Amino acid sequence: MSAILIFLALVTAVAGWWLARQRLMSKPWLEAGPVNAFPETEASLLHPAKLGLGVFLAVVGALFALFISAYFMRMVYADWQAAPMPRLLWLNTGMLLLASVALQCAVVAAHKGQVDNLRLALLVGALTSVAFLGGQLLAWRDLAAGGYFAAENPAVSFFYLITAMHGLHIIGGLLVLGRTNVRAWRGERPAKLTLTTELCAMYWHVLLVVWLVLFAVLAGWAADFVDICRQLLS
Amino acid sequence: MVDVTPHGADLIPPAEVGEMELYHPHSWWTKYVFSQDAKVIAIQYSGTALAIGLVALVLSWLMRLQLGFPGTFDFITPEAYYQFMTMHGMIMVIYLLTALFLGGFGNYLIPLMVGARDMVFPYVNMLSYWIYLLAVLVLVASFFAPGGPTGAGWTLYPPQAILSGTPGGTGPGIILMLVSLILFIIGFTMGGLNYVVTVLQGRTRGMTLMRLPLTVWGIFTATVMALLAFPALFVACVMMLFDRAIGSSFFMPAIVEMGEQSPHNGGSPIMFQHLFWFFGHPEVYIVALPAFGIVSDLISTHARKNIFGYRMMVWAIVGIGALSFVVWAHHMYVSGMHPYFGFFFATTTLIIAVPTAIKVYNWVLTLWRGDIHLTIPMLFALAFIVTFVNGGLTGLFLGNVVVDVPLSDTMFVVAHFHMVMGVAPIMVVFGAVYHWYPKMTGRMLNEWMGRFHFWVTFIGAYLIFFPMHYVGLVGVPRRYPELGDTAFIPPSVHTLNEFITVAALTVGFAQLVFLFNLFWSIRHGKEAGDNPWRATTLEWQTAGTPPPHGNFGKELPVVYRWAYDYSVPGAAEDFIAQNDPGPATQGGPA
Numbered sequence: 001m002s003a004i005l006i007f008l009a010l011v012t013a014v015a016g017w018w019l020a021r022q023r024l025m026s027k028p029w030l031e032a033g034p035v036n037a038f039p040e041t042e043a044s045l046l047h048p049a050k051l052g053l054g055v056f057l058a059v060v061g062a063l064f065a066l067f068i069s070a071y072f073m074r075m076v077y078a079d080w081q082a083a084p085m086p087r088l089l090w091l092n093t094g095m096l097l098l099a100s101v102a103l104q105c106a107v108v109a110a111h112k113g114q115v116d117n118l119r120l121a122l123l124v125g126a127l128t129s130v131a132f133l134g135g136q137l138l139a140w141r142d143l144a145a146g147g148y149f150a151a152e153n154p155a156v157s158f159f160y161l162i163t164a165m166h167g168l169h170i171i172g173g174l175l176v177l178g179r180t181n182v183r184a185w186r187g188e189r190p191a192k193l194t195l196t197t198e199l200c201a202m203y204w205h206v207l208l209v210v211w212l213v214l215f216a217v218l219a220g221w222a223a224d225f226v227d228i229c230r231q232l233l234s
Numbered sequence: 235m236v237d238v239t240p241h242g243a244d245l246i247p248p249a250e251v252g253e254m255e256l257y258h259p260h261s262w263w264t265k266y267v268f269s270q271d272a273k274v275i276a277i278q279y280s281g282t283a284l285a286i287g288l289v290a291l292v293l294s295w296l297m298r299l300q301l302g303f304p305g306t307f308d309f310i311t312p313e314a315y316y317q318f319m320t321m322h323g324m325i326m327v328i329y330l331l332t333a334l335f336l337g338g339f340g341n342y343l344i345p346l347m348v349g350a351r352d353m354v355f356p357y358v359n360m361l362s363y364w365i366y367l368l369a370v371l372v373l374v375a376s377f378f379a380p381g382g383p384t385g386a387g388w389t390l391y392p393p394q395a396i397l398s399g400t401p402g403g404t405g406p407g408i409i410l411m412l413v414s415l416i417l418f419i420i421g422f423t424m425g426g427l428n429y430v431v432t433v434l435q436g437r438t439r440g441m442t443l444m445r446l447p448l449t450v451w452g453i454f455t456a457t458v459m460a461l462l463a464f465p466a467l468f469v470a471c472v473m474m475l476f477d478r479a480i481g482s483s484f485f486m487p488a489i490v491e492m493g494e495q496s497p498h499n500g501g502s503p504i505m506f507q508h509l510f511w512f513f514g515h516p517e518v519y520i521v522a523l524p525a526f527g528i529v530s531d532l533i534s535t536h537a538r539k540n541i542f543g544y545r546m547m548v549w550a551i552v553g554i555g556a557l558s559f560v561v562w563a564h565h566m567y568v569s570g571m572h573p574y575f576g577f578f579f580a581t582t583t584l585i586i587a588v589p590t591a592i593k594v595y596n597w598v599l600t601l602w603r604g605d606i607h608l609t610i611p612m613l614f615a616l617a618f619i620v621t622f623v624n625g626g627l628t629g630l631f632l633g634n635v636v637v638d639v640p641l642s643d644t645m646f647v648v649a650h651f652h653m654v655m656g657v658a659p660i661m662v663v664f665g666a667v668y669h670w671y672p673k674m675t676g677r678m679l680n681e682w683m684g685r686f687h688f689w690v691t692f693i694g695a696y697l698i699f700f701p702m703h704y705v706g707l708v709g710v711p712r713r714y715p716e717l718g719d720t721a722f723i724p725p726s727v728h729t730l731n732e733f734i735t736v737a738a739l740t741v742g743f744a745q746l747v748f749l750f751n752l753f754w755s756i757r758h759g760k761e762a763g764d765n766p767w768r769a770t771t772l773e774w775q776t777a778g779t780p781p782p783h784g785n786f787g788k789e790l791p792v793v794y795r796w797a798y799d800y801s802v803p804g805a806a807e808d809f810i811a812q813n814d815p816g817p818a819t820q821g822g823p824a
């Protein structure tokens with residue numbers, strides 16, 4: 001369970017940092033009267049949707065940290081045989097990276113009010129993401145063609161399970177990104193699209209990081225890395 | 235220096251909210267069925283949770299009938315007993331208590347108490363309820379599936395959960411259970427995002443975090459915990475579904491079943507236990523923290539006294555929330571772990587007792603020399619404290635590895651967890667319903683039916699669960715449909731079992747009175763007015779009762795003080811509402 005505990009430690013650190021700034025030491029029973037601090041609720045200035053997405057991404061992070069924890073727990077048993085990594089995964093990773101970069105460009109374009117750039121960037125982001133998903137499917141087919149089916153060996157089962165979970169999250173994001181695209185191409189003003197573009201970009205960046213970590217875990221580098229650390233420590 | 239950008243200023247809730255900002259329903263369907271108003275969603279959540287909870291209650295009667303009078307009822311076979319037990323436990327913990335505290339009370343109280351018009355994402359909030367309903371329906375469907383629902387115990391431990399020896403294990407029973415849980419978690423996450431972000435961003439002017447009523451603190455912290463803990467159950471369910479449906483071996487070791495080699499190989503059942511309890515222990519506090527919060531407010535309001543140690547209460551809630559993520563393995567003392575791990579988890583478990591004890595002291599000190607009104611909510615709050623202390627003490631026993639090992643899997647454990655996480659939270663649920671029903675309907679619940687309900691439930695619960703501790707100490711194991719002729723079990727156990735069954739049926743009957751009261755009082759209850767308990771918090775200061783769509787009339791309230799200004803010396807009344815500028819502001823802002 002180390003992966004999830006590390007993740008939780010991170011979440012706790014953020015929560016603790018935030019709590020530390022919330023005047024938890026104040027004595028509310030002595031402080032009647034209006035609050036003068038600005039803003040008056042002491043709420044942060046983030047848009048609620050951004051905060052909401054942030055919280056959701058923390059949940060997503062916990063989910064994948066738990067899958068990784070399970071992966072490491074299961075790995076030590078005798079029947080574990082690492083699965084071969086389809087070479088295609090590299091290409092897919094590139095696609096997802098492109099999608100992330102494109103969406104970042106879209107954010108810049110939206111802020112600058114450049115309609116054409118915004119449309120283009122949003123479209124590229126969506127298409128590269130679809131390409132990523134298609135590539136993942138092909139990678140599955142490669143594996144299956146090599147005789148590695150989901151029930152064969154736990155490492156392979158994990159590969160299918162974890163990539164499927166990640167893919168589902170991308171599909172969910174594509175629903176929103178698709179809608180943003182439609183709105184942009186129908187001629188909505190960039191200013192109105194800024195928020196949703198920013199949300200998409202944030203989501204894609206995190207899913208990219210999640211994918212990089214998952215890739216490292218599934219390919220076995222993460223385990224090697226842990227081993228090296230262990231040897232250095234002992 | 236605070237950076238005052240115009241961009242940020244837009245986001246502070248303005249005192250005047252234009253008509254356009256709020257979502258307005260246009261038809262009967264969007265007003266009462268597919269509603270995006272948190273108050274309606276809250277009632278939908280509560281109604282569904284109570285309905286499925288009634289099923290769990292009936293299941294507990296059936297189990298008690300079997301335990302009290304073994305062999306009398308032909309249709310309660312051992313398989314049926316396991317199915318009843320599993321469904322009873324699962325429904326009570328997840329589909330009733332979690333849904334009711336967070337989906338029900340959370341939805342109703344958070345926007346009202348923080349002074350918001352509604353949740354921040356009303357549409358997602360509506361989806362949350364409908365997915366929850368779907369989860370409940372899938373769960374109910376498993377009762378009618380061939381082979382019946384799963385009988386694996388509410389912990390669903392593999393490998394037995396998906397083998398043919400367990401009822402529903404090779405049929406659709408277990409699949410429906412897992413799918414239902416997965417749906418529940420998805421639905422809950424949608425609601426949970428709303429609760430968290432509304433507390434963080436939806437507060438009205440002047441409502442700082444330290445002015446929030448403890449109810450909101452409890453529900454908020456529990457929601458954060460649930461958002462982080464439920465994914466563990468999600469992962470466990472998905473992987474078990476894989477094992478069951480396509481024959482993978484995440485959890486399933488190689489097994490020869492009925493002389494046949496199963497397709498599984500080398501999986502780790504212990505891994506499931508880790509995942510399950512990583513969710514399961516925080517789950518106890520997900521149910522307990524809202525109860526803690528609500529009880530604090532009930533006590534303060536009905537004893538007309540400010541809560542003792544408000545800051546400490548907040549810190550304790552947050553502290554318990556954080557600590558409860560590092561104690562899960564105390565449920566696994568008997569699954570063969572390294573003794574040092576056992577020691578670590580025993581220590582963290584006992585440390586949690588400290589903030590919990592602080593809370594109990596603070597409740598008692600709040601009561602101390604208070605002007606205690608023995609209203610029905612107060613009675614239930616007092617019953618909660620007593621019961622919680624009781625269950626907490628036996629919990630200290632079980633938190634020690636040496637004591638837990640012999641008592642593990644006896645009726646002592648059953649009695650313990652029913653005290654802490656069965657009876658105690660249910661008492662708070664009842665207290666809260668009696669407290670807030672007048673706000674939800676505009677009428678009081680009938681007093682005499684309420685008192686009858688309280689006394690029968692309170693005394694009855696002790697008559698059920700006290701003897702059960704003894705039955706467990708004698709060595710009666712849990713999860714056994716009957717004892718047969720077992721040498722070490724004295725006849726007194728059989729008499730007690732009959733007694734417990736009679737008590738359980740009586741308590742069950744009292745709940746029907748409660749349900750009747752809920753419906754009867756909608757029309758016949760006494761008119762409540764806007765603030766029948768003369769309470770300080772914002773939900774009692776709404777424009778009309780029940781609160782209209784948008785909660786607070788034209789202007790959002792401005793908050794000037796914390797939630798516990800009761801019996802302030804020199805004040806005109808014995809309470810000062812949170813949005814009352816009061817005399818304190820005359821000398822300028824504090």
Ligand code: HEM
Pocket residue numbers: 294295297298301319320322323324326327331386387388389648652655656657660698711712713714715738741742
């Ligand atoms: C009138 C009230 C209740 C009665 C009479 C009752 C009775 C029972 C009985 C007889 C069992 C089976 C014990 C065994 O054979 O191992 C049981 C199990 C259980 N009950 Fe209750 N119960 C009640 C209320 C509750 C509540 C409110 C909760 C909510 C937390 C709850 C949670 C559980 C759980 C988690 C189990 C364990 C199921 C398992 O072993 O898998 N019960 N209950």
Ligand SMILES: [Cu+2]
Pocket residue numbers: 514515518561562564565
């Ligand atoms: Cu626990």
